[in-house]
Amino acid sequence: MENYIVEMLNITKEFPGIIANDNITLNLKKGEVHALLGENGAGKSTLMSVLFGLYQAEKGEIRKNGQVVKINNPNDANALGIGMVHQHFKLVEIFTVLENIILGVEPNKLGFLQKSEAKEKVMALSEKYGLSINPDALIEDISVGMQQRVEILKMLYRDNEILIFDEPTAVLTPQEIKELLKIMRGFAEEGKSILFITHKLNEIMEVADRCTVLRKGKYIGTVNVKESNKEELSKMMVGRDVNFNVDKKPAEIKDVVLSVKGVTVPSKHHKNNAVKDVSFEVRAGEIVCLAGIEGNGQTEFVAALTGLDKMSAGTITLSGKDITKSSIRERSVSGMSHIPEDRHKHGLVLEYSLEQNMVLQRYWQPEFQKNGFIKFDAVRKYAEGLIERFDVRSGQGPISVVRSMSGGNQQKAIIAREIDKKHDLLVAVQPTRGLDVGAIEYIHKQLVERRDAGKGVLLVSLELDEVMNVSDRILVMYEGEIVGELDPKNTTVQELGLYMSGAKRNTAKEINHAG
Amino acid sequence: MQDKQTQTPKKGFDLKQLTKSRGFSAFTAALLAIALGLIFGFIVMILANPDKAISGFRYVLVGGLGRFGDVLYFATPIMMTGLAVGFAFRMGLFNIGASGQYTMGMFFALYVGFMWDLPNGIHWVVAILAGMLGGMLWGIIPGLFKAFLNVNEVITSIMFNYIGMYLVDMIIQGNGVIYIASKSRTNYLPSTVQIPSLGITGSNVNLGIIFAIIIAIALFIVLERTTFGYELKATGFNKYAADYAGMKGKRNIVLTMVIAGGLAGMGGAFAILAPSAIAGSSMTYEPINIIAANGFNGIAVALLGSSNPIGIIFSATFISHIQRGGTLANLVGYKPEIIDIVIAVIIYFSAFAMIMNAAIGRFIKARINKRHQKTEKEAK
Numbered sequence A: 001m002e003n004y005i006v007e008m009l010n011i012t013k014e015f016p017g018i019i020a021n022d023n024i025t026l027n028l029k030k031g032e033v034h035a036l037l038g039e040n041g042a043g044k045s046t047l048m049s050v051l052f053g054l055y056q057a058e059k060g061e062i063r064k065n066g067q068v069v070k071i072n073n074p075n076d077a078n079a080l081g082i083g084m085v086h087q088h089f090k091l092v093e094i095f096t097v098l099e100n101i102i103l104g105v106e107p108n109k110l111g112f113l114q115k116s117e118a119k120e121k122v123m124a125l126s127e128k129y130g131l132s133i134n135p136d137a138l139i140e141d142i143s144v145g146m147q148q149r150v151e152i153l154k155m156l157y158r159d160n161e162i163l164i165f166d167e168p169t170a171v172l173t174p175q176e177i178k179e180l181l182k183i184m185r186g187f188a189e190e191g192k193s194i195l196f197i198t199h200k201l202n203e204i205m206e207v208a209d210r211c212t213v214l215r216k217g218k219y220i221g222t223v224n225v226k227e228s229n230k231e232e233l234s235k236m237m238v239g240r241d242v243n244f245n246v247d248k249k250p251a252e253i254k255d256v257v258l259s260v261k262g263v264t265v266p267s268k269h270h271k272n273n274a275v276k277d278v279s280f281e282v283r284a285g286e287i288v289c290l291a292g293i294e295g296n297g298q299t300e301f302v303a304a305l306t307g308l309d310k311m312s313a314g315t316i317t318l319s320g321k322d323i324t325k326s327s328i329r330e331r332s333v334s335g336m337s338h339i340p341e342d343r344h345k346h347g348l349v350l351e352y353s354l355e356q357n358m359v360l361q362r363y364w365q366p367e368f369q370k371n372g373f374i375k376f377d378a379v380r381k382y383a384e385g386l387i388e389r390f391d392v393r394s395g396q397g398p399i400s401v402v403r404s405m406s407g408g409n410q411q412k413a414i415i416a417r418e419i420d421k422k423h424d425l426l427v428a429v430q431p432t433r434g435l436d437v438g439a440i441e442y443i444h445k446q447l448v449e450r451r452d453a454g455k456g457v458l459l460v461s462l463e464l465d466e467v468m469n470v471s472d473r474i475l476v477m478y479e480g481e482i483v484g485e486l487d488p489k490n491t492t493v494q495e496l497g498l499y500m501s502g503a504k505r506n507t508a509k510e511i512n513h514a515g
Numbered sequence B: 001m002q003d004k005q006t007q008t009p010k011k012g013f014d015l016k017q018l019t020k021s022r023g024f025s026a027f028t029a030a031l032l033a034i035a036l037g038l039i040f041g042f043i044v045m046i047l048a049n050p051d052k053a054i055s056g057f058r059y060v061l062v063g064g065l066g067r068f069g070d071v072l073y074f075a076t077p078i079m080m081t082g083l084a085v086g087f088a089f090r091m092g093l094f095n096i097g098a099s100g101q102y103t104m105g106m107f108f109a110l111y112v113g114f115m116w117d118l119p120n121g122i123h124w125v126v127a128i129l130a131g132m133l134g135g136m137l138w139g140i141i142p143g144l145f146k147a148f149l150n151v152n153e154v155i156t157s158i159m160f161n162y163i164g165m166y167l168v169d170m171i172i173q174g175n176g177v178i179y180i181a182s183k184s185r186t187n188y189l190p191s192t193v194q195i196p197s198l199g200i201t202g203s204n205v206n207l208g209i210i211f212a213i214i215i216a217i218a219l220f221i222v223l224e225r226t227t228f229g230y231e232l233k234a235t236g237f238n239k240y241a242a243d244y245a246g247m248k249g250k251r252n253i254v255l256t257m258v259i260a261g262g263l264a265g266m267g268g269a270f271a272i273l274a275p276s277a278i279a280g281s282s283m284t285y286e287p288i289n290i291i292a293a294n295g296f297n298g299i300a301v302a303l304l305g306s307s308n309p310i311g312i313i314f315s316a317t318f319i320s321h322i323q324r325g326g327t328l329a330n331l332v333g334y335k336p337e338i339i340d341i342v343i344a345v346i347i348y349f350s351a352f353a354m355i356m357n358a359a360i361g362r363f364i365k366a367r368i369n370k371r372h373q374k375t376e377k378e379a380k
Helices: A044-051 A074-079 A097-102 A115-129 A144-157 A174-189 A201-207 A230-238 A298-306 A328-333 A343-347 A354-358 A376-390 A407-420 A437-452 A464-470 A493-500 A508-514 B009-020 B022-048 B050-090 B098-115 B123-149 B153-173 B207-225 B227-237 B239-244 B249-272 B293-304 B309-332 B337-351 B353-379
Strands: A004-015 A018-029 A033-037 A059-064 A067-069 A082-085 A162-166 A193-198 A210-215 A218-224 A256-266 A273-283 A287-291 A313-318 A336-339 A425-429 A456-461 A473-478 A481-486
Touching: A004 A044, A018 A033, A018 A044, A018 A059, A018 A193, A018 A210, A033 A044, A033 A174, A033 A201, A033 A230, A044 A162, A044 A193, A074 A082, A082 A144, A097 A115, A097 A144, A115 A144, A115 A174, A144 A174, A174 A193, A174 A201, A174 A493, A193 A201, A201 A230, A210 A230, A218 A230, A230 A437, A256 A298, A256 A456, A273 A298, A273 A313, A273 A456, A273 A481, A287 A437, A287 A464, A287 A493, A298 A336, A298 A425, A298 A456, A328 A336, A336 A407, A343 A407, A343 B239, A354 A376, A354 A407, A376 A407, A407 A437, A425 A437, A437 A456, A437 A464, A456 A464, A464 A493, A473 A493, A481 A493, B022 B050, B022 B293, B022 B309, B022 B337, B050 B098, B050 B207, B050 B227, B050 B249, B050 B293, B050 B309, B050 B337, B098 B123, B098 B153, B098 B249, B098 B293, B123 B153, B123 B249, B207 B227, B207 B249, B207 B309, B227 B239, B227 B249, B239 B249, B249 B293, B293 B309, B293 B337, B309 B337
Parallel strands: A018 A218, A033 A193, A033 A210, A082 A162, A162 A193, A287 A456, A287 A473, A336 A425, A425 A456
Antiparallel strands: A004 A018, A004 A059, A059 A067, A210 A218, A256 A273, A256 A313, A473 A481
């Protein structure tokens, strides 16, 4: 019997209507990087939340160094040396880096804060692990990568030995990812134990010693990464073979569908513009990808393009028609389909049934209403047709409440609706976000199919693999500007990363020329 | 429950299906809230006066039954303000200004009643329409503020409750035809402007309740069957998705508030234009700077009725019923405030409706599962 630092034995955690963790066992050795792999909704985050004391399991026990422990809240976890970097950072924006690190464990004398003492310790840690930070900078002023370092230093400051990373690489550039993986390796060599949640196989192959795979809340297995490979892991994760490549024939590029010129959008968070003088074209029969790290103006640009928000300068032309001042509905009728970034916020009315959502933009058309009364038969028939064609699965078919459907099927419903609507341009914003490999494969196929049907596709994506595999042309957005236009066939992920992080850019002249 | 226990598992499955439906869960939640409110009210009554608690409580429960005409009469205005709150709530707007809209509606109706000379049979109809107009005026203002300046409708409509009430009191006190200063109330309305009675002896119940029910049913149809209702509910559930779908959010906000205001305004008209059971008199209004309670009771009615127009018909009738009972509990020495406590508790619990419902749903499910296991074991 091996010595494990943490053992989670037969953990079962139920939520109303779903078993998030069904009898899962996970053993963590001292000094290893242990990856936790699974699709979205497989139960990874739930399992880690149980370990960190955010949830209590209904069944099963947790042991540390062989002793059964009860972790009722994150404070208990901290006392046991367990720390966690959450997917969405838990930082106080208006505090400094140092204040955030010591938050909750402030050194004090008679109630007076001893900051200099804390600062010394933080700087020592920062130096030791190569986590360079500026302790006096405000969180709101530093980059996402920097914020993550603050989260890591928080764990180190509390002398945690078991470090949980919940999808830490999702927000980072390729260079930052490399850096982070190196730091994690360093921790492991020093004797700390790492739990690393991810669904990116490359990262597991690079950094992990062992990997535990979950699927739909169930334990599938634990493998030694060195004795395994990507194909095996992905098969364990999805339950079938997965095709990583997107099959597509060369693009047949036709007329200009969308032309944006000098689009500028003011920011809601600061005084500067979120989108600065952006110009480009999308032609029929091509997939143009707007790539970039989250928060570089893509969201604001799409909001202006689709009419959800106003822009302060620039023009937008769709199929030869100036739609700069058109309403959302006019744009939609003029041939713009939009798969929104946030399907719960914009794409769906979750309380409505599937059929009601299928006609979300079209309920007012004569096909579906007469004298203001909705033709329920027509809606039902239309929805049933789409459900069958796009294989949208749900509990009760057209009358299922959309909230009860899985994320993948919700997204399929949106895609069905947007593709079936008459359109020349499809704006797809992070269409695969949070979906499992199978659904991603399906959505990529649909996008390519749209392109081949002679439509223009504007894909906004943060996922490098998606950017490289699906698009015909890449525009990189950095701090609200388009800093580069690349051909995915003649570029590497590393180069793309340099553009995305602002380290490299084509000159404005070149871009204009290309556009 | 007892006899259902002995039924076959097949029936149990149906029960499970039933518990899933939204209407059913809103209904059971309301019933549960009522039951808890009544139990709490009973405890309060015991504490206040143990000897009379049972007879007093009996009045609260069944006292209204003997005076069903009055129950309906008092239900009419709160049904209308309940619809005004509930309808706006379906769009995600909290129309706390039903009181002001109600008061304005009542004033417009009074004004037409006293100042306009119209033939019998037309006069009261015009007065009701004037009331609707008055309410609409007081509804559109918060609507415009919300739509175009993004001012929270709760703030504006609370302020307009006061503005409306003081304005109406001021105008009425300055009008010698409407106001009798010596009695500090309005004059008796001419009989031409009183809504025809339904002819139940000893009760003021009139055509108003019929109109209110018809309006509720019409609103139900608007919400469930029309494109406007589809837009309205979509906006209420998720206004971002409604924007994304190209719905005209601003227009719908204004329209909804106009309709809500019109409903509350008609409530005010129905209340003041009701015929009096005593010949030669009428309903009167006392301009004593108090915000109309019927407006706030509308919030209670809407909550208990889950903002569903059909539900509101029943919740308004029920609240009116126990209010009558509370008045009767006076006979054995209880203050009518007891009933206000009971109503408050019912509303309080109905705010927890969904939580409690989930609990009930789980309970029923657990019982069914247990029964399944039991029958399976027995089968073995």
